[in-house]
Amino acid sequence: MDDINEIKKNLGTKEVNTWCPGCPNFLILESVKTALAGLISKGVYRQEDFAMTTDIGCSSKIYDYLNISGIYGLHGRSLATGLGVTLGNPNLKVLSFMGDGGCFDEGIAHFMHAGRYNADMTLIVHDNQSFSLTTGQPTATSQEGYISKASPLGDADFPLNPIKVALAAGIGFIARCNARDFKHTAEILEKAIQHKGFSYVEIIQDCLIFNKNVNNKDDRMYKIENNSDKKKAEKIAGEYDYNNGHGKGKIALGVIYSEDKPALYEKWEQLKALKEKGVGWKG
Amino acid sequence: MRINILIGGKAGQGINKVSEIVSRVLTSLGYFTFNYRDYPSLIRGGHNFNVLSVSDDKIGSVESKLDIVVAMDEKTKELHKMEMKKDGVVIGFEEFKELGRNLNIAQSGALIKILGIDKQVLIDEIKSQFKESDEAVAAAEKGFESQEGKFEFKKLDRDVEIMHGSRAVAIGAVNSNLDLYIAYPMTPATGVMHELAGRMGKGHMVFQPETEIAVVNSAMGASFAGAKTMIGSSGGGYDLMTEGLSMQGMAEIPLVVYLASRPGPGTGVPTYSLQNDLDVALRGGHGEFPRVVIAPGDPIECIEKTNEALYLSEKFGCVTILLSDKHLAESEFSSDRKANKVLKVDVKREVAGEGIVKRSSYEHDKDWNTTESAEITKKFADERIKRYGRIKKECEKFQMTKLFGNPNAKNLVIGWGSTKTVILDALDAIDGSIKNGKGDYKFLQVLYMKPLSSKIKEEIEKVSNAGGKVILVEQNLTGQLGRLIREKTGLKIENRILKYDSRPFYCDELKEEILGV
Ligand SMILES: Cc1ncc(C[n+]2csc(CCOP(=O)(O)OP(=O)(O)O)c2C)c(N)n1
Numbered sequence: 001m002d003d004i005n006e007i008k009k010n011l012g013t014k015e016v017n018t019w020c021p022g023c024p025n026f027l028i029l030e031s032v033k034t035a036l037a038g039l040i041s042k043g044v045y046r047q048e049d050f051a052m053t054t055d056i057g058c059s060s061k062i063y064d065y066l067n068i069s070g071i072y073g074l075h076g077r078s079l080a081t082g083l084g085v086t087l088g089n090p091n092l093k094v095l096s097f098m099g100d101g102g103c104f105d106e107g108i109a110h111f112m113h114a115g116r117y118n119a120d121m122t123l124i125v126h127d128n129q130s131f132s133l134t135t136g137q138p139t140a141t142s143q144e145g146y147i148s149k150a151s152p153l154g155d156a157d158f159p160l161n162p163i164k165v166a167l168a169a170g171i172g173f174i175a176r177c178n179a180r181d182f183k184h185t186a187e188i189l190e191k192a193i194q195h196k197g198f199s200y201v202e203i204i205q206d207c208l209i210f211n212k213n214v215n216n217k218d219d220r221m222y223k224i225e226n227n228s229d230k231k232k233a234e235k236i237a238g239e240y241d242y243n244n245g246h247g248k249g250k251i252a253l254g255v256i257y258s259e260d261k262p263a264l265y266e267k268w269e270q271l272k273a274l275k276e277k278g279v280g281w282k283g
Numbered sequence: 284m285r286i287n288i289l290i291g292g293k294a295g296q297g298i299n300k301v302s303e304i305v306s307r308v309l310t311s312l313g314y315f316t317f318n319y320r321d322y323p324s325l326i327r328g329g330h331n332f333n334v335l336s337v338s339d340d341k342i343g344s345v346e347s348k349l350d351i352v353v354a355m356d357e358k359t360k361e362l363h364k365m366e367m368k369k370d371g372v373v374i375g376f377e378e379f380k381e382l383g384r385n386l387n388i389a390q391s392g393a394l395i396k397i398l399g400i401d402k403q404v405l406i407d408e409i410k411s412q413f414k415e416s417d418e419a420v421a422a423a424e425k426g427f428e429s430q431e432g433k434f435e436f437k438k439l440d441r442d443v444e445i446m447h448g449s450r451a452v453a454i455g456a457v458n459s460n461l462d463l464y465i466a467y468p469m470t471p472a473t474g475v476m477h478e479l480a481g482r483m484g485k486g487h488m489v490f491q492p493e494t495e496i497a498v499v500n501s502a503m504g505a506s507f508a509g510a511k512t513m514i515g516s517s518g519g520g521y522d523l524m525t526e527g528l529s530m531q532g533m534a535e536i537p538l539v540v541y542l543a544s545r546p547g548p549g550t551g552v553p554t555y556s557l558q559n560d561l562d563v564a565l566r567g568g569h570g571e572f573p574r575v576v577i578a579p580g581d582p583i584e585c586i587e588k589t590n591e592a593l594y595l596s597e598k599f600g601c602v603t604i605l606l607s608d609k610h611l612a613e614s615e616f617s618s619d620r621k622a623n624k625v626l627k628v629d630v631k632r633e634v635a636g637e638g639i640v641k642r643s644s645y646e647h648d649k650d651w652n653t654t655e656s657a658e659i660t661k662k663f664a665d666e667r668i669k670r671y672g673r674i675k676k677e678c679e680k681f682q683m684t685k686l687f688g689n690p691n692a693k694n695l696v697i698g699w700g701s702t703k704t705v706i707l708d709a710l711d712a713i714d715g716s717i718k719n720g721k722g723d724y725k726f727l728q729v730l731y732m733k734p735l736s737s738k739i740k741e742e743i744e745k746v747s748n749a750g751g752k753v754i755l756v757e758q759n760l761t762g763q764l765g766r767l768i769r770e771k772t773g774l775k776i777e778n779r780i781l782k783y784d785s786r787p788f789y790c791d792e793l794k795e796e797i798l799g800v
């Protein structure tokens with residue numbers, strides 16, 4: 001096998017990076033490359049086996065910096081586009097990247113159904129609790145009282161807790177990471193990608209420009225062992241309510257929940273046949 | 284000989300079964316039938332009716348005056364009394380009360396007798412439809428015996444097939460080796476979803492995701508990965524997809540959209556029919572990008588044009604909209620014409636998995652990475668126009684318009700989509716213009732709405748320069764094809780017959796309208 005650094009280099013592009021200097025999105029990119037390179041070097045997948053779908057937002061700029069197949073889609077729709085890629089070829093390993101705004105505001109309908117379909121793909125949400133690319137308006141995960149140009153009196157609504165939503169939606173693999181802990185994030189991503197069916201990885205990603213009040217929670221974070229007990233997962237999910245100023249809960253990192261359920265390609269004869277042949281519809 | 288039969292009752296009473304039995308019997312004898320379905324948006328109760336027109340010659344419409352009324356309830360008699368011809372016959376329900384659910388079978392039997400068809404033909408049909416059920420056969424016989432023969436439908440030597448537009452689109456898709464049909468239910472587009480789902484054994488897959496927005500975005504994902512993909516919806520569902528169409532314009536991922544229109548705006552009149560969505564088919568989605576819009580006018584054309592749509596989208600990475608409406612999707616047409624040879628739809632492009640393939644909704648460079656360069660932005664915009672030029676050229680290989688009747692006829696009627704067959708019937712009713720090709724009228728059917736054929740301008744100029752009348756027939760409020768022709772040719776069609784009450788033209792009604800111009 002090629003040297004892992006060589007593989008990682010091949011996973012990059014020559015595009016000029018437009019993230020703000022120091023943005024933790026750089027670390028997420030690094031974790032993704034590390035995870036993919038790990039899998040490629042072990043011979044589990046080829047570089048061509050991966051396909052990403054991205055949203056619109058700072059997070060989704062990752063499309064330009066990753067040298068794998070993919071679609072730079074519409075805001076809120078990365079998951080729907082990714083689902084389609086798995087329908088078109090169940091042998092592709094699909095990674096869908098989204099911001100919290102795209103995933104939990106514009107596109108939440110797709111998230112609510114992802115666990116049901118259980119397509120073999122990984123959703124990676126860069127959660128910075130703000131619409132950053134459009135200059136910091138509140139999203140569904142912003143804390144109550146968040147003051148932005150669009151909410152000068154403070155955001156009036158409580159935040160959604162994505163982990164609880166994911167559990168309620170029946171998603172079979174739920175993990176949370178800290179962008180700054182990129183080694184741990186890479187390990188979790190490797191697990192998520194190898195999970196059969198839909199996996200959701202939320203990455204807490206401080207934005208250096210907008211909603212800075214929620215940043216720097218690292219001292220409240222702790223790592224958990226892989227958990228597959230639903231009750232325990234619910235308890236872990238309840239520890240932190242994303243309402244930074246109000247709650248002071250601990251923030252668990254790691255695989256909060258995992259469960260083996262039939263993947264989309266196992267439920268459809270047509271897809272099962274393609275999976276067995278190792279091809280998409282094109283043949 | 285042409286007769287019109289109305290079959291009416293409450294939703295759930297089985298009026299469609301009567302149409303089905305009788306039209307199957309008649310087409311097997313070589314007659315042409317046309318069955319129009321009129322039903323409100325409810326599942327049980329209300330008042331539904333079908334009008335079944337039967338003729339020994341080609342037809343594609345119904346007439347307003349009825350020869351026979353099959354009434355499954357009192358309301359049908361009340362509502363349709365006035366539409367009966369003087370010597371019209373009513374088949375009632377009272378005498379079949381004890382048959383319960385089999386009322387419709389008895390009434391089918393009665394109809395067959397009135398039409399002068401052999402009892403054995405009826406029995407064979409009932410047996411084939413109801414798995415040899417004695418009860419069904421007894422009901423049919425009871426109905427048959429209750430009437431006197433009035434007409435004489437003898438066997439003709441001709442092969443006629445019945446089909447509705449939804450089934451035809453599904454057949455066209457299967458002929459093209461479609462891989463995936465993705466849709467969210469919405470009348471009148473749902474028929475295609477049901478037809479394709481029912482044919483899933485053939486290898487393709489029908490998937491129903493959470494919203495129309497998921498439909499269009501997942502379709503792009505699937506097509507990107509190499510699947511021949513088609514999606515479908517109507518009015519509001521199509522509106523929800525339009526951001527995706529616009530993305531298609533940038534990402535160049537092949538996509539076919541079946542758009543079966545219903546009367547809008549808003550939720551409108553969901554189970555009735557209008558041709559009011561040509562505008563949105565031509566323009567839905569922001570930005571400027573190539574697209575093809577094709578509007579077949581009968582089921583055989585639905586088979587052919589679905590195939591062309593899939594072929595064009597795959598070949599040029601463009602979006603093709605296949606435009607239909609409730610009248611074409613759900614009315615049962617009959618035809619003795621076979622569809623053209625199938626064009627092979629091949630996915631030749633490299634797809635993800637074979638190599639690294641990128642596609643973007645952003646303006647991009649040649650490697651599909653994001654750019655905001657003015658120079659590249661202009662270059663790719665120019666490229667989109669050039670690609671449309673190539674698409675136009677390819678479309679010229681297909682039948683973009685069809686001219687019916689004498690090419691040198693004095694007057695010209697122009698129409699599109701589901702009004703095709705009623706226009707043909709009305710012109711024949713006037714002076715046999717279409718059948719004998721010697722009358723005063725010819726009909727130009729427009730099948731490709733985008734690109735638009737240059738033939739349209741030629742025909743309009745030829746007729747108006749010679750002092751003939753040019754008449755536009757559409758089933759919408761503002762004459763959308765007329766406006767399109769004016770936009771593309773500068774020619775304004777002054778004579779417009781527009782019907783927008785959400786009910787299709789009756790053949791005799793349209794005849795009078797044309798004569799009145
Ligand atoms: C349909 C649509 N609505 C709005 C926008 C504008 N828009 C672009 S990026 C964005 C916010 C992105 O926020 P998020 O998803 O949280 O990602 P982040 O930038 O924070 O990474 C919005 C609203 C759009 N592109 N499309």
Ligand code: SF4
Nearest residue numbers: 019020023058207208
């Ligand atoms: S605005 Fe925030 S999220 Fe976007 S690149 Fe800058 S630091 Fe990162």
